[in-house]
Amino acid sequence: MRVRWFSARSLALHVALVVWMTACSLAAWWQVTVALGGDRLGYVYSVEWPCFAIFGAVVWWHQLHDDPSAVGARALRGAATEDAAGSELDAARIRELEHDDPGRARYHEYLEELYGGPQPQGWRRP
Secondary structure, X not given: OOOOOOOHXXXXXXXXXXXXXXXXXXXXXXHHHXXXXXXXXXXXXXXXXXXXXXXHHHHHHHHHHOOHHHHHHHHHHXXXXXXXXXXXXXXXXXXXXXXXXXXXXXXXXXXXXXXXXXXXXXXXXX
């Protein structure tokens, strides 16, 4: 994918990154001065703010370089592949394990009895 560096969206992301990095740098410098003034908790915060700045840069990078439609399509392909391959294998594997362990078979029967019937309708279950 080709990155458009000067579109309105990317320009807004660049400005947001500059503001974020500046704010994190100022906050880190302020916490260093607090730490040197005798507050030991300031040392923790002086390390934390650069971590926030790095996190902001990572988010900025992903916002610029990830195409939302490609990410969504990739996730749907992965889910479809897992569903197609996993459902048959999982059912066969569960049956195989149930034959080996009668306790597990009773537990699965209990779960089917517990959740097998119609579920009550409510505001949490439409």
